[in-house]
Amino acid sequence: MRIYLTKYETMSTEETHVISDAVFPQRVHWFPETYEKTKTGMFQVPKRVVDRLITPSIIEHVCKNKAPGKVGFILAGGSQVWGTGGVPLYDKCLTNSLAYSYKVEVLNVTNIFGARVASQLSANDYVATDASTCASSLKVMMDVRHLIRDYDFDRVYVLGIEDSICNTVLNFFGSAKANICLDDYEKGARPSAFDYSNGGFYLGQGGVLAVFESERSVAACDSPVRAELLGAYTAAEDNTNPLGQRADGMGYKRAIEGATKGFDHGEIKIIKTHGTGTSINNLSERAAIEHYFDDFVATSYKQRIGHTVGASGLLETCLLLNDIKNDVIPEIINRTEYDNKFTSFPQKPPKGLMLSLAAGMGNTYSAALFSPA
Amino acid sequence: MDKVELTNELIRIAKPAGINIVEATSLDQETRSLNLDSLDTLMFTIYLADLYGIPEEKLKELSPMRVTEPDGSQRPSMTLKMIFDFVDKHKTKEPENLAEAVKNLK
Numbered sequence: 021m022r023i024y025l026t027k028y029e030t031m032s033t034e035e036t037h038v039i040s041d042a043v044f045p046q047r048v049h050w051f052p053e054t055y056e057k058t059k060t061g062m063f064q065v066p067k068r069v070v071d072r073l074i075t076p077s078i079i080e081h082v083c084k085n086k087a088p089g090k091v092g093f094i095l096a097g098g099s100q101v102w103g104t105g106g107v108p109l110y111d112k113c114l115t116n117s118l119a120y121s122y123k124v125e126v127l128n129v130t131n132i133f134g135a136r137v138a139s140q141l142s143a144n145d146y147v148a149t150d151a152s153t154c155a156s157s158l159k160v161m162m163d164v165r166h167l168i169r170d171y172d173f174d175r176v177y178v179l180g181i182e183d184s185i186c187n188t189v190l191n192f193f194g195s196a197k198a199n200i201c202l203d204d205y206e207k208g209a210r211p212s213a214f215d216y217s218n219g220g221f222y223l224g225q226g227g228v229l230a231v232f233e234s235e236r237s238v239a240a241c242d243s244p245v246r247a248e249l250l251g252a253y254t255a256a257e258d259n260t261n262p263l264g265q266r267a268d269g270m271g272y273k274r275a276i277e278g279a280t281k282g283f284d285h286g287e288i289k290i291i292k293t294h295g296t297g298t299s300i301n302n303l304s305e306r307a308a309i310e311h312y313f314d315d316f317v318a319t320s321y322k323q324r325i326g327h328t329v330g331a332s333g334l335l336e337t338c339l340l341l342n343d344i345k346n347d348v349i350p351e352i353i354n355r356t357e358y359d360n361k362f363t364s365f366p367q368k369p370p371k372g373l374m375l376s377l378a379a380g381m382g383n384t385y386s387a388a389l390f391s392p393a
Numbered sequence: 394m395d396k397v398e399l400t401n402e403l404i405r406i407a408k409p410a411g412i413n414i415v416e417a418t419s420l421d422q423e424t425r426s427l428n429l430d431s432l433d434t435l436m437f438t439i440y441l442a443d444l445y446g447i448p449e450e451k452l453k454e455l456s457p458m459r460v461t462e463p464d465g466s467q468r469p470s471m472t473l474k475m476i477f478d479f480v481d482k483h484k485t486k487e488p489e490n491l492a493e494a495v496k497n498l499k
Contacts (some may be wrong), residue, residue: 057497060443060497061443062439062440062443062498071410074410076494121442123439123449124432124436124439126432126435127432131486132432136409136432139409140409140410140411140412284445
């Protein structure tokens with residue numbers, strides 16, 4: 021049974037704003053209006069994003085083009101730490117601009133939040149939540165394949181969303197020196213990836229709602245095809261540190277091996293990297309990609325839209341599909357060296373298959389193989 | 394402010410978009426007749442508590458009564474009148490009008 025990505029809605033922004041009253045002041049990509057009134061406790065930030073992803077077009081697809089068979093829903097919710105004022109270690113988190121306490125607390129439980137969105141989409145045959153941190157929304161491509169190929173599902177909705185701009189996440193990344201904070205920025209640090217001078221990312225708010233359908237459903241509903249999902253796999257690597265990555269790219273290699281099984285690696289020409297731009301990810305991801313591929317163009321979106329954590333893998337994949345449709349593979353921004361592979365300049369998309377990669381803390385590496393329409 | 398109208402506005406906010414809404418016509422209706430599940434009812438009452446300045450601790454005292462079905466089984470029942478009676482008893486403020494109330498919840 022062939023599997024198609026038929027519709028998607030994305031939310032992300034290239035604009036940055038400074039959050040100066042965070043424990044680790046930093047620039048973020050976000051939508052400030054989704055935080056309005058949070059102090060009242062009546063508004064949960066991820067819901068504000070999801071409300072914008074469930075567009076009339078998606079609702080029309082749900083209502084008018086009913087799938088012939090079973091419909092499932094997966095919330096790729098990343099870390100499952102939502103709506104928090106911050107860890108008690110930092111008193112500042114209890115009062116700063118990001119502090120709020122949501123009055124309908126049960127909806128901070130991602131499984132309940134997810135089930136509520138699933139009911140909106142009439143996805144009542146399977147509802148699940150995934151917590152594979154930053155790999156989450158790409159990791160669930162493996163689940164999508166299982167449901168459609170092995171369990172006769174006709175449609176699976178994947179919602180990638182995380183409460184990424186909250187005190188807990190900003191503190192976590194800031195204290196780990198994993199992202200670019202304001203003091204780094206003032207010293208000249210700029211986000212990039214696979215570069216010898218610049219590197220890293222800001223955090224980003226964003227989300228994606230994607231519809232995957234069986235070929236039977238595509239035929240029955242006359243659904244538009246944006247890409248075919250050809251393979252997906254998730255692996256771990258031999259590593260005792262769940263926060264770390266191996267420089268030899270073992271996790272990425274295993275994920276790539278699994279997702280591309282049965283395909284000639286020479287057919288794969290476009291790569292969406294995880295691309296955090298940290299020193300260790302640069303080494304790890306480059307080692308894996310160069311192990312399998314020679315003739316390719318790779319890009320990264322985290323420097324454009326921020327690291328949207330759990331949403332990032334599928335969100336960035338959809339953004340790349342949009343760019344391919346517009347006949348461009350965008351460059352990795354702030355590169356300081358000429359590079360035609362981990363591209364430092366916009367390129368015309370080569371004909372071929374597209375591989376998406378993601379990694380998540382907790383030793384999770386995911387890859388998904390697509391054929392863009 | 395017309396409480397039935399307010400109820401219908403709050404239901405539209407509390408219910409996920411895309412789900413069919415059953416409009417209230419009388420305060421004697423039970424919440425379950427309005428297609429409100431337990432989470433919708435929770436959100437509806439929290440919205441009301443916010444509009445009328447009722448502390449969350451006080452809101453916990455709002456609980457359904459038990460009614461006996463013809464077959465002898467019991468089930469929880471909450472009418473809109475029960476909810477608004479509770480609101481009237483414990484309110485510390487009142488929204489000026491329907492438009493203002495709804496605006497603050499969107």
